[in-house]
Amino acid sequence: MLKRAGLRPTRQRVALGGLLFGDEHRHVTADELHLEAIDAGIPLSLATVYNTLSQFDEAGLIRKVCVNGGKAYYDTDAGDHHHFYIEAEDRIIDIPPGRISVDGLPKPPPGYVITKVDVVIRLERVGAKA
Numbered sequence: 001m002l003k004r005a006g007l008r009p010t011r012q013r014v015a016l017g018g019l020l021f022g023d024e025h026r027h028v029t030a031d032e033l034h035l036e037a038i039d040a041g042i043p044l045s046l047a048t049v050y051n052t053l054s055q056f057d058e059a060g061l062i063r064k065v066c067v068n069g070g071k072a073y074y075d076t077d078a079g080d081h082h083h084f085y086i087e088a089e090d091r092i093i094d095i096p097p098g099r100i101s102v103d104g105l106p107k108p109p110p111g112y113v114i115t116k117v118d119v120v121i122r123l124e125r126v127g128a129k130a
C-alpha cells in the first residue's frame with residue numbers, strides 16, 4: 001500500500017499504517033494514534049506521528065479533516081464525504097454519501113480555484129444545554 005502511494009516503507013510508516021488501516025474506516029487524532037502506538041509497544045514520538053500522518057495525507061492514503069481550533073482528525077477513508085462533529089464526545093462521524101449537496105459556491109478570489117469542499121456539521125445531544 002505504501003509503495004503504491006509512492007512512499008518508502010520505513011519502519012515507522014509500516015507500524016503506523018498497521019494501526020491505522022484495519023477492517024474499518026477510522027477517524028483518529030495524532031494524539032490518539034500516538035497513544036495507540038505506545039500501547040502497542042511502538043516507541044514513536046508525537047512529532048513522528050504528526051509527520052507520518054502528513055506524509056500519508058499528501059500521498060492521498062488518508063485525508064485530514066479540520067474542525068474548530070485547528071484540531072485535526074485523520075480519516076482513513078480518503079474519498080469525498082462529509083462529517084458530523086460531536087464536540088462533547090470529541091469525535092467525528094461520516095455523513096452518508098449523497099446526503100449533502102453544496103451549491104451556490106462563491107467565486108474564489110482571482111488566481112485561485114476551489115479544490116474541495118468539506119462540510120462539518122456540529123452536533124450536541126438533545127437537551128445538552130438544559
Ligand SMILES: [Zn+2]
Nearest residue numbers: 075077093094
Ligand atoms: Zn470520514
